[in-house]
Amino acid sequence: MKIVLVLLDGLGDRAYSVLEQRTPLQAASKTHLDRLASLGSNGLFHAALCGQCLPSENAHYLIFGFEMREFPGRGPLEAMGYGVPFDQTDVVSLAHFSCVAWQGKIPVLTHSRRDIRGDEEEMNRLYESLTPYESEGVRLRLHQTHLNDAVLVLSGEVSPYVCDSDPMAIGRPMAMIQPLWDNPEPEKAARTARALNAYLSHCHRVLMDHEVNRLRESRNQAPANFLATQRCGRLIKHESFQERWDLSAMLIGSGAVYEGLAKDLGMTFVRMKDGKDPGKDLRERIEMALADSSHDFVHVHTKVPDEAAHTGDPVKKLRAIESLDRGLGVLVKAVEQREDLLVAVTADHSTASITSLIHSGEPVPLTVVGPGVRRDGVRAYDEVTCASGCLGLLRGKELMLMLLNYADRSALMGHRLEPLDRPCVPQIYKPFKMSD
Numbered sequence: 001m002k003i004v005l006v007l008l009d010g011l012g013d014r015a016y017s018v019l020e021q022r023t024p025l026q027a028a029s030k031t032h033l034d035r036l037a038s039l040g041s042n043g044l045f046h047a048a049l050c051g052q053c054l055p056s057e058n059a060h061y062l063i064f065g066f067e068m069r070e071f072p073g074r075g076p077l078e079a080m081g082y083g084v085p086f087d088q089t090d091v092v093s094l095a096h097f098s099c100v101a102w103q104g105k106i107p108v109l110t111h112s113r114r115d116i117r118g119d120e121e122e123m124n125r126l127y128e129s130l131t132p133y134e135s136e137g138v139r140l141r142l143h144q145t146h147l148n149d150a151v152l153v154l155s156g157e158v159s160p161y162v163c164d165s166d167p168m169a170i171g172r173p174m175a176m177i178q179p180l181w182d183n184p185e186p187e188k189a190a191r192t193a194r195a196l197n198a199y200l201s202h203c204h205r206v207l208m209d210h211e212v213n214r215l216r217e218s219r220n221q222a223p224a225n226f227l228a229t230q231r232c233g234r235l236i237k238h239e240s241f242q243e244r245w246d247l248s249a250m251l252i253g254s255g256a257v258y259e260g261l262a263k264d265l266g267m268t269f270v271r272m273k274d275g276k277d278p279g280k281d282l283r284e285r286i287e288m289a290l291a292d293s294s295h296d297f298v299h300v301h302t303k304v305p306d307e308a309a310h311t312g313d314p315v316k317k318l319r320a321i322e323s324l325d326r327g328l329g330v331l332v333k334a335v336e337q338r339e340d341l342l343v344a345v346t347a348d349h350s351t352a353s354i355t356s357l358i359h360s361g362e363p364v365p366l367t368v369v370g371p372g373v374r375r376d377g378v379r380a381y382d383e384v385t386c387a388s389g390c391l392g393l394l395r396g397k398e399l400m401l402m403l404l405n406y407a408d409r410s411a412l413m414g415h416r417l418e419p420l421d422r423p424c425v426p427q428i429y430k431p432f433k434m435s436d
Helices: 031-038 056-063 074-082 120-128 186-208 211-218 241-245 256-265 278-291 304-309 314-327 329-337 398-406
Strands: 002-008 041-046 091-103 106-111 133-135 138-144 150-155 226-233 249-253 268-271 297-302 341-346 364-369 392-395
Touching (some): 002 278, 031 314, 031 329, 074 150, 074 226, 074 256, 091 186, 120 138, 186 226, 241 249, 249 278, 256 268, 278 297, 278 314, 278 329, 304 314, 329 341, 392 398
Parallel strands (some): 002 297, 041 392, 249 297
Antiparallel strands (some): 041 364, 091 150, 133 138, 138 150, 341 364
């Protein structure tokens, strides 16, 4: 049985008066999503606990059945996705330019990452002026990945257990980097925090006097005068996806963080470009998943709903959902005709179109369709209607366990054919041999 998990990133939302107190998903015209809902089992899903606001990368690890203690952090994933070199013991942080205004001795965020734009040459010159740097025996290397995006690699006696400097909200002060409370590496974390604070102070001094920023100010553009950091991490040794679930896996997506995620979990990654037609892009990814004969599990990802929500316009998100729905026709046709195909459609988290939050904590709709899957009475795919389906509310690794179950790959609890206790029936194990 081939498993295809279609993930519509940030699909869940809240109700808005402009949509007659409906969510964008409820208000959208979505023939194919509704058809999929009518063909199988429905419910709600949250990758962790309802109400928790998850970043996509954390949610994906939980969806794939891993624990947060096995999660390496966003920084290393971005670095792997962009091919930035770093060692197993290095700490990697996300970094980007922001603009601050000083209120007394406090730097307050006035322009965030999305607001600091410039041509490639200007951004390159700014980033190149800030690397390398050393403090407290910690070596710091800043690698620009795309325009106003970078990763910061810290080498030496360093620890990922430090907080962020970026408040991610206009009008709030930039944060002093501190060691996390009750962390297992207190000395390394304290050293890392001191080195990062010294580096950010150095960066601010350089940027304040940089000719590119003087030019930006002459054009009435906000100067890129502060380097913000967030989501430090370090690689963690853990099982691959195939070792955990005995499924060979492929991930089809477009973002560097998803390539890094695939590499960290031992999945085959296929990078697809995002074009102007989200439905066409999604259809091409699904066609690739359906045609693939080398993997048991294919994860098809699109970031479109999340990006639409971040524009702050629920109607724009509605239109994005309608475009994606047009791309799902090929999946409906396949699941109606094939007896070897198990399909799940869900999201990693909710992204509210109007909120001060980055992501919100409501559960998202889930549909599972395939041979033998129970058919409930749900006839529409949305956050409210799916809640009445027979799956109820699934959390975290329960999604993978259900997919393994429907694919007839689940092990009977207590029955073992190998030393490790796994949820799946191993396809290969040590056969019996007669003793001498």
